Structures are given as C-alpha cells and as structure tokens.
Amino acid sequence: MNFYFEAATVLDRLDEKKGSIKGMLGALPAQNRKRTTALVLESLKYKSALKEILDASGVLQLEKRVFDSARASPQNIALLLLHDLLFAKGGIQAGDGPLKQAILRHKTRLNAELVKIKIKRGAQSKENLVQQSDPRASKIPRYARVNTLKTTLSAAVIDLTSRGYTDGDEAKGTVFTYDKHVPNLLLFDSNRSLHLDPAYERGELILQDKASCLPPLVLQPPSHDKACVIDATAAPGNKTTLLSALMRNKGKLFALERDKRRFKTLQMMLEKAGATNVEARNEDFTSLDPTAPEFAHVTHILLDPSCSGSGIVNRLDYLLDDNDENDATDDDRLERLASFQLAMIKHALQFPAAQRIVYSTCSVHAVENERVVRAALEAAGDSWTLARREDVLPTWSRRGLQEELGPDEDATSLIRCMPGEDETNGFFVSCFVRRSSLSAVGQKRNATEAADSAGPKKKKRRKNKKKKKKGANQENAPVQVESVENDSD
Numbered sequence: 001m002n003f004y005f006e007a008a009t010v011l012d013r014l015d016e017k018k019g020s021i022k023g024m025l026g027a028l029p030a031q032n033r034k035r036t037t038a039l040v041l042e043s044l045k046y047k048s049a050l051k052e053i054l055d056a057s058g059v060l061q062l063e064k065r066v067f068d069s070a071r072a073s074p075q076n077i078a079l080l081l082l083h084d085l086l087f088a089k090g091g092i093q094a095g096d097g098p099l100k101q102a103i104l105r106h107k108t109r110l111n112a113e114l115v116k117i118k119i120k121r122g123a124q125s126k127e128n129l130v131q132q133s134d135p136r137a138s139k140i141p142r143y144a145r146v147n148t149l150k151t152t153l154s155a156a157v158i159d160l161t162s163r164g165y166t167d168g169d170e171a172k173g174t175v176f177t178y179d180k181h182v183p184n185l186l187l188f189d190s191n192r193s194l195h196l197d198p199a200y201e202r203g204e205l206i207l208q209d210k211a212s213c214l215p216p217l218v219l220q221p222p223s224h225d226k227a228c229v230i231d232a233t234a235a236p237g238n239k240t241t242l243l244s245a246l247m248r249n250k251g252k253l254f255a256l257e258r259d260k261r262r263f264k265t266l267q268m269m270l271e272k273a274g275a276t277n278v279e280a281r282n283e284d285f286t287s288l289d290p291t292a293p294e295f296a297h298v299t300h301i302l303l304d305p306s307c308s309g310s311g312i313v314n315r316l317d318y319l320l321d322d323n324d325e326n327d328a329t330d331d332d333r334l335e336r337l338a339s340f341q342l343a344m345i346k347h348a349l350q351f352p353a354a355q356r357i358v359y360s361t362c363s364v365h366a367v368e369n370e371r372v373v374r375a376a377l378e379a380a381g382d383s384w385t386l387a388r389r390e391d392v393l394p395t396w397s398r399r400g401l402q403e404e405l406g407p408d409e410d411a412t413s414l415i416r417c418m419p420g421e422d423e424t425n426g427f428f429v430s431c432f433v434r435r436s437s438l439s440a441v442g443q444k445r446n447a448t449e450a451a452d453s454a455g456p457k458k459k460k461r462r463k464n465k466k467k468k469k470k471g472a473n474q475e476n477a478p479v480q481v482e483s484v485e486n487d488s489d
Contacts, residue, residue: 001094001095001097001099001100002032003032003035003036003039003093004039004077004080004081004094004099005070005071005072005077006028006029006032006036007036007039007040007043007080008070008071008072008073008076008077008080009072010024010025010028010036010040011040011043011044011072011073011076011079011080012072012073012076013261015073015076018259018261018262019235019236019261019262019265020236020312021040021041021044022207023235023236023265024040024265025037025040025041025195026195026207026236026265026269027236027264027265027268027269030201033196034196037195037196039080039083039084042083042087042088043079043080043083044131045130045131046083046087046129046130046131047079047131048129048131049114049117049121049129050079050082050083050086051075051079052113052117053082053086053110053113053114053117054075054078054079054082056113056116056117057106057109057110057113059078059082059102059103059106059109059110060074060075060078062106063102063105063106066098066099066102067099067102069098070099077099078103081094081099081100081103082103082110085103085104085107085110086110086111086114086126087126092104114126117129134313135420136313136419136420137190137313138190139190139420139421139423140190140209140313140419140420140423140424140425141171141187141188141189141190141423142171142187142188142189142190142191142192142193142194142207143179143185143186143187143188143207143208143209143210143213144185144186144188144194144197144200144205144206144207144208145182145184145185145186145205145206145207145208145213145238145242146184146185146186146204146205147203147204147205147206147241147245147273147274148184148245149241149244149245149249149273149274149275150202150203150204150273150274151199151204153183153184156186156199156204156205159199159204160176160186160199163198171187171188171189171190172189173189174189175189176188179210180395181210181214181393181395181396182210182213182214182217184245185208185210185213186205194207195207203272203273203274206238206241206242206273208238208242209424209425210417210423210424211311211362211417211422211424211425211426211427212238212239212362212425212427213239213242214360214393214396214415214417214427214429215239215302215304215358215360215429216239216242216243216246216302216358217242217246217393218358218387218392218393218415218429218431219243219300219301219302219356219358219431220246220300220356221243221246221247221253221300222247222251222299222300223246223247223248223250223251224250224251225250225251226251226297227247227250227251227252227299227300228251228252228254228295228297228298228299228300228353229243229247229251229252229253229254229298229299229300229301229302230253230254230256230285230295230298230300230301230302230348230351231243231253231254231255231256231302232256232285232301232302232303232304232305232344232348233256233257233285233303233304233305233306233344234255234256234257234266234280235257235259235262235263235265235266235269236262236265236266236269237255237265237266237269237270237273237275238269239302239304240253240255240266240269240270240275240278241269241270241273241275243302244270244273244275244276244277244278245275247277249274249275249276249277250277251277252277252279253275253277253278253279254278254279254281254295254298255270255278255279255280255281256280256281256283256284256285256288257280257281257282257283258282258283258284258285260282263280263282266280267280285303285344285347285348286343286344286347288347290347290350290351290352291352295351296352296353297353298351298353298354299353299354299355299356300354300355300356300357300358301348301351301354301356301357301358302357302358302360303344303345303348303357303358303359303360304359304360304361305340305341305344305361306337306340306341307337307341307361307362307363307368308333308334308337308361308363308365308368309362309363310362310363310364310365310426311361311362311363311364311417311418311419311425311426311427311428312362312419312425312426313419313420313425313426334365334367334368335367337368338367338368338371338372341359341361341368341372342372342375342376342379344359345357345359345372345376345432346376346379349376349379349380349383349384349432354434355433355434355437356387356431356432356433356434356437357384357431357432357433358429358430358431358432359372359373359376359429359430359431359432360427360428360429360430361427361428362425362426362427362428363426363428364416364418364419364426364428366401366404368428369400369401369404369414369416369428369430370400370401370404370405370411370414371404373386373400373405373409373414373430374404374405374406374409376432377408377409377432380432382435383434383435383436384432384433384434384435385409385432385433385435385438386409386410386413386414386430386431386432386433387413387431387432387433388410388413389410389412389413391431391433392413392414392415392429392431393415393429396415398415398416398417398418398421398422399411399412399413399414399415399416400412400413400414400415400416400428400430401416413430413431414428414429414430415427415428415429415430416428
C-alpha cells in the first residue's frame with residue numbers, strides 16, 4: 001500500500017495548492033517514482049468521474065471508520081483505489097488490507113455507478129471519461145534544459161542521439177531542436193514524456209518551461225568567487241539550479257523557501273542537479289534583515305513570489321481542481337496577492353548592495369504585473385528604475401502593457417509571454433536596477449569608449465614621429481621607439 005499512500009500525499013498537497021504536479025512528481029523517491037507517477041496522472045485524468053462515482057455510491061460514508069484511519073485524506077486514498085479497481089488492468093495492487101477490502105465490498109455498486117456515468121455523459125468507452133486538456137497546451141513544446149553543472153550541451157546531444165533522438169528543424173516525434181532565446185534549452189514534441197528519461201534521472205536534463213528560464217537569464221547573476229545572490233522563493237528549484245549554472249557554481253547563492261515540504265523538494269532538486277554553491281534555508285525572505293553582515297554583499301535578487309498562476313496551461317496542471325480558473329480571476333484574491341508581491345519587492349529594495357532585482361510571475365493579470373511594478377517604482381523614488389529593453393532579452397517581441405505601467409516608464413523594459421501564442425506558459429518578467437549602478441556602468445563605458453577613440457590617434461602620432469626621426473639621420477644609431485602594443489588597455 002505504500003505507493004498508494006505516496007500518491008495520495010501528492011494529491012493532498014495539490015489540493016492544498018502546495019506546488020505543481022511536475023514539481024511533486026519530480027520529488028518522489030526514485031524507488032517507486034515510475035509507478036506512483038503513472039497512478040497519480042491516470043487518477044487525475046479520471047478525477048471528475050471518480051469523484052462522482054464515489055459520491056453516488058456513498059462508500060466513504062459507509063466505510064468511514066476504515067478510511068478515517070488512513071495515513072492520507074479519505075477521499076484521495078479512496079479515489080486512487082477506485083481508479084485501479086475500475087480502470088487499471090491489474091486491479092488494486094495491494095494486499096488484502098482493510099482499505100482494499102473496504103472498496104471491494106462495494107465493487108458491484110461502484111461498477112453500476114460507472115455504467116450510469118457513462119450513459120449520463122454519452123461515453124462509448126471508459127477512455128471517453130478522461131478530462132480534456134487545455135488546447136493551448138498542445139502548442140507548447142516539451143522543454144528540457146541541459147544542466148551544465150553536470151554535463152555539456154554537446155555531451156547531452158550525443159547521449160540523446162545514442163538513444164534514438166535526432167536534432168532537426170521541428171520538434172516532432174523523436175526529433176528535437178534548439179531554443180533561439182535560451183542557451184542549452186532543447187525543444188521536444190509536446191506529447192513526449194521525459195519524466196523517466198535516463199538523463200533526467202541523472203540530473204543532466206531539467207524539465208523546465210521556457211518562460212521559467214527567463215527570470216534567471218534577465219537577472220544576469222555574476223559568476224565569480226565573491227558573487228552573492230538571493231533566490232527569494234526558491235522551491236521547487238528549477239530557477240535556482242539555472243542561477244547556479246549561470247554562476248558556474250561560484251560564489252554564494254542563498255535559496256530561501258518558507259514551506260517545509262517545498263523546502264525538502266528544493267533540497268532534493270539541488271542535490272540532484274549538483275548545485276554546490278547554494279545555501280538553502282527554510283526561511284521566509286521577508287524575515288531576513290537586509291543589514292545583516294552575511295547579506296552585505298548581495299548584489300542580485302530573484303523574486304518569483306506566489307501568484308494566481310493564471311498563465312499556466314501546461315499538460316498536467318489542467319488536471320487540477322476545476323475551480324482554479326475562477327480563483328485566479330477573483331478580484332479580492334488578486335489584490336491580496338498583489339499586496340504581498342509588492343511587499344516582497346519593497347523588502348528586496350532594502351538590501352544595501354543590491355544592484356539588480358528581477359520580479360516575475362506566472363500570471364497574465366496586470367494587477368499582479370505592471371501595476372505591482374509601477375507601485376514598487378513609486379515606493380523606490382529616484383533610487384531605482386527599470387532596466388532598458390536592450391538589457392532585458394531585447395529579441396523577445398512581446399513586451400509589457402504601457403497603459404497599465406503608466407506614462408513615466410517604458411513598458412518595453414518588461415517581458416510578457418502569452419500561453420498558446422509564444423510557445424510557453426503565460427509569464428511576466430521585470431528587472432529593477434539601482435540608478436547608481438547604472439551611472440557606474442555608464443562611466444566605465446564612457447571611459448572605455450574614450451580610450452578606444454584615443455588609441456589609434458596616439459599610435460598614428462608615434463608612427464609619424466618614428467618615420468620623421470629615421471628620415472632625419474639614417475646614419476645615426478637606431479632610435480628606440482616606445483612600444484604601442486598596450487595603448488588600448
């Protein structure tokens with residue numbers, strides 16, 4: 001029964017909105033991952049029908065004492081057992097314990113309710129009861145990021161081709177291709193499952209939507225031994241491991257996660273990916289003291305706080321509660337989320353050495369995106385501004401909404417991704433930069449440009465001087481001329 005309890009725990013956490021399906025399944029113990037993953041996904045596909053059958057049969061009420069004593073919620077453990085009874089070829093894969101017997105005692109009634117629901121829904125077969133996916137999800141390729149902490153792009157490609165994959169111009173069937181915006185990101189057929197791929201199991205491939213890769217890229221974390229970066233809401237760890245890869249495992253990356261269960265998922269992900277420069281902490285980012293000595297050198301901060309998730313349309317999360325879409329558009333909930341998101345940004349702005357802060361969401365709502373950015377800029381005064389488009393993935397075409405950001409800022413500094421249109425889930429990315437750091441960069445750039453422009457003239461004068469001296473007295477000893485090789489340094 002253990003793998004049933006593992007699967008029920010995943011369903012319980014999904015009901016509590018403690019993470020995504022992909023994140024939950026990726027954190028399962030390797031021993032039963034394949035079996036448990038299949039059970040969870042198949043049960044979610046039939047969840048609507050299974051819940052209706054359970055309710056109509058009254059099994060949970062009739063067997064209340066048995067199911068209340070289970071190590072998971074009664075409804076979810078019953079739902080999983082019912083799935084295997086009605087839809088799995090081998091039936092319930094467990095010994096004759098009390099939970100299995102509680103379901104089998106009502107086998108006739110449960111099968112009768114299955115027949116009723118098929119008639120009610122006009123289903124010719126059991127397969128017709130499967131919950132339909134969001135059609136936009138089929139337009140999103142299956143993305144897999146090559147984890148450069150453990151391998152290289154070329155080595156990963158050789159490994160894939162040795163197992164029957166080929167690279168080409170279109171991600172279809174066993175053909176994969178390369179993303180044009182994100183380095184080391186591969187695109188596979190949207191129907192391709194990689195959860196059990198050997199490279200994924202080894203941590204060499206990380207299943208990460210393209211949009212989720214953008215915030216770390218925009219943050220541009222430093223990659224030297226003294227680098228100090230914060231990932232404020234790190235679980236499940238995809239963005240964290242990308243940050244670590246961009247930092248080349250150098251310096252220190254603080255990864256914070258306040259939820260204990262999600263923190264464990266984060267720890268497992270970091271270990272699997274080989275991210276050794278990360279210091280993971282089970283703490284709330286807003287509880288940190290920005291003036292503490294250990295954070296005195298933090299220059300880059302990534303903020304990806306809780307949001308409505310209204311941009312998520314992937315192949316798995318459509319299986320979650322049917323009421324999620326209504327929740328995502330609830331005005332009161334959005335305002336509460338926006339208030340929390342703004343508080344996160346304001347706290348990040350207090351870190352004294354911070355130069356660059358990226359704020360992102362997987363929401364399509366302006367109230368969580370442009371309006372939060374506008375409020376943060378107003379709170380920051382003249383100290384902070386938005387990074388210019390040329391410094392925020394300039395080749396990405398879809399930018400922010402000017403009417404929502406207001407006339408005082410340039411919405412092209414912002415990035416938006418629309419589900420079903422950009423081959424990604426919905427996403428929003430913004431980048432705050434401290435004005436003083438911009439001035440320093442500008443001064444350095446001006447000095448470099450001045451040196452470059454002065455260099456050739458200096459060389460020309462010395463060359464003329466050399467010619468003049470040689471021409472004046474060919475019989476005299478050779479004139480020593482100062483080397484000009486380093487004039488452009």
